[in-house]
Amino acid sequence: MSAKKTKGGMVSRGIVAQNRKGRFNYTIKETLEAGIVLKGPEVKSLRLGRATLSEAYASERNGELWLLNSYIPEYQGGVLSRFDTRAPRKLLVHRKQANQLIGSITRDGASLIPLDIHFNDRGIAKVTLGLGQGRKKEDKRHAIADRDWQRDKARLMRSKGRDYG
Incomplete structure (x- = not known):
C-alpha cells in the first residue's frame, strides 16, 4: 500500500507512522486492524505524516482497548483547538475481538503493540495492532544474523547475475 499525497502535501491513503522496533522487540503472533477515535485537528496532523509510535502500546481499561503514549503533534494550520499530543485514544474493535485480545493479554502475558x-x-485512520510475546536478547541476535544473511545473499545473487549476464 503506497502513500498517495494530495496537492496540499497531505496523505490520503497509506502508512502514516510505523513502529519498526515493535517487530524487532516482539514476536508477532497475530495482527488486527482497529479503528481509532480522533479529533479533527488530530486527523489533519496525521495526514501530514508527523505521528510517532516508537513508545506506544495498547492496553485495556474498563473492558475497552486504548492506544497509549502515541505522539500526534498539534496541527499548525491555523486551527484554534488544541489537544494533548500524548492523550490516550480509544481503539474501535468488535466486542468479541476485544474480549479475545484482553483474554490473551491477561492469560498468556502477551503484549498488544x-x-x-x-x-x-476510504480515508479512515486505522491502527494495525500486533499480539506478541517479548523477545529475549539471544532471539534478537538471531533475528539480526538472519537479516544480515538475507542482505548478503541478495548482494551475492545480484553480483553473480551481473557477471554472467
Whole structure:
C-alpha cells in the first residue's frame, strides 16, 4: 500500500507512522486492524505524516482497548483547538475481538503493540495492532544474523547475475 499525497502535501491513503522496533522487540503472533477515535485537528496532523509510535502500546481499561503514549503533534494550520499530543485514544474493535485480545493479554502475558497507523481506501485512520510475546536478547541476535544473511545473499545473487549476464 503506497502513500498517495494530495496537492496540499497531505496523505490520503497509506502508512502514516510505523513502529519498526515493535517487530524487532516482539514476536508477532497475530495482527488486527482497529479503528481509532480522533479529533479533527488530530486527523489533519496525521495526514501530514508527523505521528510517532516508537513508545506506544495498547492496553485495556474498563473492558475497552486504548492506544497509549502515541505522539500526534498539534496541527499548525491555523486551527484554534488544541489537544494533548500524548492523550490516550480509544481503539474501535468488535466486542468479541476485544474480549479475545484482553483474554490473551491477561492469560498468556502477551503484549498488544501498535505496528502502524494508516489510512484505508476510504480515508479512515486505522491502527494495525500486533499480539506478541517479548523477545529475549539471544532471539534478537538471531533475528539480526538472519537479516544480515538475507542482505548478503541478495548482494551475492545480484553480483553473480551481473557477471554472467
